[in-house]
Amino acid sequence: MVLAETSVCRVRTDRLTKEYKLSNGFAVIPVGSRSNADAVRVPKTAELVARQIRNAIIRGELKDGDTLPAEAQLISEFEVSRPTIREAVRILESEGLVTVARGARGGAKVSSPNYEMVERAAGIILQAQSVTIGDLYEMRTLIEPPAARLVAERNSEVAVPILRSFIEDEMRNIKNRMAVTLQIAEFHRLLMELSGNRTLNMFSQALRGLVDAHLSLSSRRRQGEDPDFSERQLRFGLKSHTRLVDLIEAKDGDAAEAHWKKHMVAAGEVWLAQVGRNTAVDLLD
Structure with missing residues (x-):
């Protein structure tokens, strides 16, 4: 050329x-x-x-x-x-x-433009500005429930078998907290991707490194936790995932958004208590 x-x-x-x-x-x-x-x-x-x-x-x-x-x-x-x-x-x-x-x-x-470029830039900018984990999670809580609505209203037939298969994989790893924790993060990203809104998906991918890093930190801090209690918590969360997929299958956008909002708020209370709401985002460790 x-x-x-x-x-x-x-x-x-x-x-x-x-x-x-x-x-x-x-x-x-x-x-x-x-x-x-x-x-x-x-x-x-x-x-x-x-x-x-x-x-x-x-x-x-x-x-x-x-x-x-x-x-x-x-x-x-x-x-x-x-x-x-x-x-x-x-x-x-x-x-x-x-x-x-x-x-x-x-x-x-x-090298064609890809999400890793956005992820790298977002991580550097947010860390340089000392953005907190609470700030990061608040943004996710604002954009993920509407994404669940979009999946239910626009992409139910495609999304349901993909999401159900993913939940089955999560259940197979239920005794491995670290593995399931990262799979849960991937479920959230998959939901954004299946919304069909490419801009929403880009924001989700941009936060990928930060979210994974702090979910891993949360899991490490809970390593001494009673395994049975930990498994019960994970099963409860995956039950919520299943409920969301049921609502998506019913193409009930209102209920899907409301359920995922409730899920995000409840999960956020647990996660932020572990890593610290005011902890600055960190990719350097």
């Missing part, structure tokens, strides 16, 4: 203007024609090159696993320097859109 042919934006470092493809054609922005107060930041050449390659990936013109053209070819196509191409590739690598293998057989390969 010849990248330069897919874009009308030609980057030239020796020009006094930069051309951008807009929805209504070209806008030519003369460098130095604006005052410092209202000056528009002109992107670095490497950023413009990275933008073109990024757009090709997002549009599907470059597929997952494709190898970018050789460095010399990119230099020729974009008419820029070697350091500029290398910086552009580093930008894309930092965004998770390419992976670079070093050595004689190395090169930059395309």
Whole structure:
């Protein structure tokens, strides 16, 4: 694929203007024609090159696993320097859109956008802001019950056999608290996915690492707990899962949302008591 042919934006470092493809054609922005107060930041050449390659990936013109053209070819196509191409590739690598293998057989390969990128960014941002576990769980309580409604109203036929099979797997691991705890988290994510709302699912996936880390912490803190009591608690929770699936099968959106809201509140009281409502989220351990 010849990248330069897919874009009308030609980057030239020796020009006094930069051309951008807009929805209504070209806008030519003369460098130095604006005052410092209202000056528009002109992107670095490497950023413009990275933008073109990024757009090709997002549009599907470059597929997952494709190898970018050789460095010399990119230099020729974009008419820029070697350091500029290398910086552009580093930008894309930092965004998770390419992976670079070093050595004689190395090169930059395309990585399609995925939820891990969102999860990593969300974890860093929330941890840097010292967001608490209580804050995280409150957000889940706000978005998961409406997702249960969507599953019941829109996707019952597909969701019910998937969810029932998942509950059977949970029951098989009932004596392994750590395993079931992580399966429970996966059940919640599966519910979001089956809602059919991709944006809701993205938020759920973004929180995946944080939720799993603190569920694991909760399980470790309960290792000395009486096994019979622990199993009874887990069975009670899975019974609630089964009740939700029954409501989804009945296509009762109101009842599914109300039940899952009640479940989230009750489960939250137990979980937050174990890990601490005001504990800051942490992925560094």
